[in-house]
Amino acid sequence: xxxxxxxxxxxxxxxxxxxxxxxxxxxxxxxxxxxxxxxxxxxxxxxxxxxxxxxxxxxxxxxxxxxxxxxxxxxxxxxxxxxxxxxxxxxxxxxxxxxxxxxxxxxxxxxxxxxxxxxxxxxxxxxxxxxxxxxxxxxxxxxxxxxxxxxxxxxxxxxxxxxxxxxxxxxxxxxxxxxxxxxxxxxxxxxxxxxxxxxxxxxxxxxxxxxxxxxxxxxxxxxxxxxxxxxxxxxxxxxxxxxxxxxxxxxxxxxxxxxxxxxxxxxxxxxxxxxxxxxxxxxxxx
Amino acid sequence: xxxxxxxxxxxxxxxxxxxxxxxxxxxxxxxxxxxxxxxxxxxxxxxxxxxxxxxxxxxxxxxxxxxxxxxxxxxxxxxxxxxxxxxxxxxxxxxxxxxxxxxxxxxxxxxxxxxxxxxxxxxxxxxxxxxxxxxxxxxxxxxxxxxxxxxxxxxxxxxxxxxxxxxxxxxxxxxxxxxxxxxxxxxxxxxxxxxxxxxxxxxxxxxxxxxxxxxxxxxxxxxxxxxxxxxxxxxxxxxxxxxxxxxxxxxxxxxxxxxxxxxxxxxxxxxxxxxxxxxxxxxxxxxxxxxxxxxxxxxxxxxxxxxxxxxxxxxxxxxxxxxxxxxxxxxxxxxxxxxxxxxxxxxxxxxxxxxxxxxxxxxxxxxxxxxxxxxxxxx
Numbered sequence: 001x002x003x004x005x006x007x008x009x010x011x012x013x014x015x016x017x018x019x020x021x022x023x024x025x026x027x028x029x030x031x032x033x034x035x036x037x038x039x040x041x042x043x044x045x046x047x048x049x050x051x052x053x054x055x056x057x058x059x060x061x062x063x064x065x066x067x068x069x070x071x072x073x074x075x076x077x078x079x080x081x082x083x084x085x086x087x088x089x090x091x092x093x094x095x096x097x098x099x100x101x102x103x104x105x106x107x108x109x110x111x112x113x114x115x116x117x118x119x120x121x122x123x124x125x126x127x128x129x130x131x132x133x134x135x136x137x138x139x140x141x142x143x144x145x146x147x148x149x150x151x152x153x154x155x156x157x158x159x160x161x162x163x164x165x166x167x168x169x170x171x172x173x174x175x176x177x178x179x180x181x182x183x184x185x186x187x188x189x190x191x192x193x194x195x196x197x198x199x200x201x202x203x204x205x206x207x208x209x210x211x212x213x214x215x216x217x218x219x220x221x222x223x224x225x226x227x228x229x230x231x232x233x234x235x236x237x238x239x240x241x242x243x244x245x246x247x248x249x250x251x252x253x254x255x256x257x258x259x260x261x262x263x264x265x266x267x268x269x270x271x272x273x274x275x276x277x278x279x280x281x282x283x284x285x286x
Numbered sequence: 287x288x289x290x291x292x293x294x295x296x297x298x299x300x301x302x303x304x305x306x307x308x309x310x311x312x313x314x315x316x317x318x319x320x321x322x323x324x325x326x327x328x329x330x331x332x333x334x335x336x337x338x339x340x341x342x343x344x345x346x347x348x349x350x351x352x353x354x355x356x357x358x359x360x361x362x363x364x365x366x367x368x369x370x371x372x373x374x375x376x377x378x379x380x381x382x383x384x385x386x387x388x389x390x391x392x393x394x395x396x397x398x399x400x401x402x403x404x405x406x407x408x409x410x411x412x413x414x415x416x417x418x419x420x421x422x423x424x425x426x427x428x429x430x431x432x433x434x435x436x437x438x439x440x441x442x443x444x445x446x447x448x449x450x451x452x453x454x455x456x457x458x459x460x461x462x463x464x465x466x467x468x469x470x471x472x473x474x475x476x477x478x479x480x481x482x483x484x485x486x487x488x489x490x491x492x493x494x495x496x497x498x499x500x501x502x503x504x505x506x507x508x509x510x511x512x513x514x515x516x517x518x519x520x521x522x523x524x525x526x527x528x529x530x531x532x533x534x535x536x537x538x539x540x541x542x543x544x545x546x547x548x549x550x551x552x553x554x555x556x557x558x559x560x561x562x563x564x565x566x567x568x569x570x571x572x573x574x575x576x577x578x579x580x581x582x583x584x585x586x587x588x589x590x591x592x593x594x595x596x597x598x599x600x601x602x603x604x605x606x607x608x609x610x611x612x613x614x615x616x617x618x619x620x621x622x623x624x625x626x627x628x629x630x631x632x633x634x635x636x637x638x639x640x641x642x643x644x645x646x647x648x649x650x651x652x653x654x655x656x657x658x659x660x661x662x663x664x665x
Contacts, residue, residue, distance in 0.1 A: 076500065104498075106428045126598075156542045157544065160596050237547040246547050247544075277551075277555070279649075
């Protein structure tokens with residue numbers, strides 16, 4: 001069991017003929033992901049990596065019945081690619097692209113309200129993976145293993161580090177979701193926690209947060225109401241100064257808001273164990 | 287990118303919003319010239335932070351001599367870590383009332399929020415705390431912008447109904463900063479109503495989305511280099527590095543923002559003080575590592591560097607080669623600790639050992655090691 005994605009989900013890749021799109025599609029296929037087509041305007045009719053290429057997402061959906069799509073498209077075109085996928089009926093949209101202007105994403109969020117079935121993950125994220133079955137994005141499968149731990153994170157490589165440690169300790173993962181580092185994004189921590197809560201195969205959950213915004217606090221609020229999941233949280237960026245963007249567009253402290261301290265306190269109040277270093281996560285989960 | 291007041295006012299003016307007559311002065315002589323042209327002026331420090339008045343960065347000048355003295359005192363002054371590069375001399379206004387008008391991104395709502403309050407001229411955060419009901423709010427649709435009836439409601443809610451027409455028109459103009467300039471924050475506080483009934487921007491704050499810089503190159507060119515930024519950040523930007531200067535003496539490099547922030551935290555936890563944040567992203571190619579090391583080593587305070595790499599797609603042996611090449615090209619002699627984990631970590635670690643670099647197996651080990659090694663240097 002899993003959330004959102006398994007080996008039967010039909011997946012499209014927007015930007016499949018690009019360098020990033022192509023490389024990661026191969027990796028996705030190697031895991032067993034059912035990639036059924038790609039989109040590259042102007043290259044419709046061709047075949048790439050064993051699957052048909054279409055000019056538009058609508059064409060691809062009509063021909064393949066795909067319900068999910070990974071977007072590997074440069075930032076200036078990514079917002080449009082998200083909206084195109086939603087309008088074509090895609091219900092799981094995973095946008096890897098980094099650097100999308102925030103006002104573009106605000107417009108995308110409003111647009112998506114007209115397509116309530118569409119779920120967006122990202123942008124600026126490594127995507128998601130159901131270990132042993134399928135992935136959309138760039139999370140390397142070799143560091144993952146199937147199991148009962150749900151992992152949700154704003155980070156990329158820090159997530160890999162945690163996944164690797166979990167796998168090495170025999171704590172496999174049900175699904176790993178990278179929600180991304182942007183301030184205006186698709187699924188939030190709270191949304192993913194809700195999904196894990198409903199998944200019988202997930203018994204534990206690890207949240208990797210960082211400074212900026214209040215998503216972690218909203219997730220903590222939900223967990224405070226009661227959960228069957230054993231939860232551990234880690235917040236990156238305790239030592240980050242105010243007002244400075246720390247890599248991720250969303251990783252910025254404004255006045256007193258968005259601090260690591262506020263997030264850690266919110267989790268503690270909710271009865272969630274807070275790891276001071278990523279090394280502590282495994283111990284706190286057991 | 288945060289615009290300075292005079293730059294923000296220039297942009298507002300181009301959007302059709304009235305601003306007081308003003309002139310930039312880069313030295314006391316120019317401040318005198320401004321007085322001679324404009325009469326009594328407010329001489330205002332141009333720095334991208336609030337609280338200028340309290341810091342002594344805003345002075346009223348009623349004579350040429352006062353203008354000259356004010357400029358002398360303020361230019362070069364340090365306000366909250368920023369060195370004042372120039373002043374803006376602005377004709378004094380006959381203020382009848384002060385209004386607050388601004389928009390910003392409400393992260394929780396994932397939308398832009400427009401705020402209007404009759405309590406202008408005060409810190410809006412203070413107003414929000416003491417009397418939140420005096421701030422009226424509107425979330426304009428990001429495709430349509432604010433509609434006329436929505437603005438009318440906003441203005442009446444704020445108790446400013448008698449100014450409904452001019453305020454609505456002005457708000458619409460301010461809002462254009464979003465589609466036209468990818469503004470994330472735009473604030474006019476105070477929006478002044480003068481004794482003659484003019485509605486004019488007393489102060490202006492504008493922040494442009496860095497992610498949208500590629501579609502506003504003209505703004506970058508015009509306003510990007512006025513403020514003397516941190517020299518290392520300026521250099522890092524030239525080399526396309528994601529880099530933030532901090533106060534300490536241990537250089538930090540990580541592949542990934544979350545991992546890099548985590549490394550900062552670990553070094554501090556181990557008793558060290560990070561000199562910087564630098565995310566080299568996935569790949570960690572020799573050229574990128576070299577650029578990152580080069581910028582960090584420009585800072586004479588740096589006593590050592592820790593590099594934290596978790597290779598996903600990136601291969602450990604490639605990263606190791608990159609680090610060694612970079613270190614050798616730069617002839618770096620300071621302590622260098624590399625945490626290397628992930629894909630091909632064993633191969634990578636062996637290469638590092640052979641080249642005299644201590645590989646750490648965890649971020650925490652690496653952090654403790656670099657703090658230890660840099661402490662040894664202090665007698």
